[in-house]
Amino acid sequence: MSKTVFLFSGQGSQYTGMGKELAEAYPDVKVYERASGILGFDLIEKINGSEEELAKTVIAQPAIMATSLTAFEIMKREGIEYSAVAGHSLGEYAAMVAAGILSFEDGFRVIKARAEAMQKASEAASGAMYAIIGKSAEEIEAVCAEVDGYVVPVNYNSSAQTVIAGETAAAEKAAAKFAEMGAKAVKLGVSSAFHSKLMQPAAEDFEAALRSMNITFNKPSVPFYSNLTGAEQTDFEDMPSKLAKHIVSPVKFTSELNALAEAGYTDYVELGPNKVLTGLVKKTLKGVNAVNVENSKTLEKALELLK
Numbered sequence: 001m002s003k004t005v006f007l008f009s010g011q012g013s014q015y016t017g018m019g020k021e022l023a024e025a026y027p028d029v030k031v032y033e034r035a036s037g038i039l040g041f042d043l044i045e046k047i048n049g050s051e052e053e054l055a056k057t058v059i060a061q062p063a064i065m066a067t068s069l070t071a072f073e074i075m076k077r078e079g080i081e082y083s084a085v086a087g088h089s090l091g092e093y094a095a096m097v098a099a100g101i102l103s104f105e106d107g108f109r110v111i112k113a114r115a116e117a118m119q120k121a122s123e124a125a126s127g128a129m130y131a132i133i134g135k136s137a138e139e140i141e142a143v144c145a146e147v148d149g150y151v152v153p154v155n156y157n158s159s160a161q162t163v164i165a166g167e168t169a170a171a172e173k174a175a176a177k178f179a180e181m182g183a184k185a186v187k188l189g190v191s192s193a194f195h196s197k198l199m200q201p202a203a204e205d206f207e208a209a210l211r212s213m214n215i216t217f218n219k220p221s222v223p224f225y226s227n228l229t230g231a232e233q234t235d236f237e238d239m240p241s242k243l244a245k246h247i248v249s250p251v252k253f254t255s256e257l258n259a260l261a262e263a264g265y266t267d268y269v270e271l272g273p274n275k276v277l278t279g280l281v282k283k284t285l286k287g288v289n290a291v292n293v294e295n296s297k298t299l300e301k302a303l304e305l306l307k
Contacts, residue, residue, distance in 0.1 A: 005267070016047065029073045038109060109215065132162050220233075
């Protein structure tokens, strides 16, 4: 019996027009419209606008989440059952809605507060992120430790890819060093050094906002796998503190995937723009199926596999 996990895309995956085909094919799935009412701006207009505006944290986070949840609602309507959820960074919030930890409304209220806090912190502190491909996590940690300035590994994505983040100059120096060593260093399209200490002001603002908002956090309806621990999360007490910590802590995605595989999950379905997580699954796990759902073509392929 196959076991299916739904994975939810992270920030940086956005592109102009994402989700348009799915929303048009299923006009009664009104995720964008419902989310826009909570956010106070028109998501569809922003998604179809300029790449530059869509890349702003305050827009990108709710836009990606809405695209992921559009795909999620369609999969449910198509009768696809899932028995666990996980997300990459931002994707954890769509995963929380999918697992019933957060209601749809609270999910978008929370992501609005998170995106605003992170946008503010990004504007106050310049920073950069690079995906380093072709070196082990241990080698990457060692180089970061030697570079002048602040730069650290923040996303443990696969055995072949770790993302570093930090002060712009230090991140650039580290990226140049990795290039000298024969690794590939790809600058990410984000506005600051997420999951590093440069986001501490965002973590504090976000936690304060959550505590003032009267958000209900429920126990999940299916297992929820966490970036913080790289394993299934079973403790849902004091979620404002945990979600604030998530902003400044490394994303242990490789550990999460290994934990899912050990628990017997065989079908990995990424819901949202692009197929970054699908690629990470294929690089990390052997003998599993990995597909993504972001448009009509990918939806058709996923339904063929899962029905």
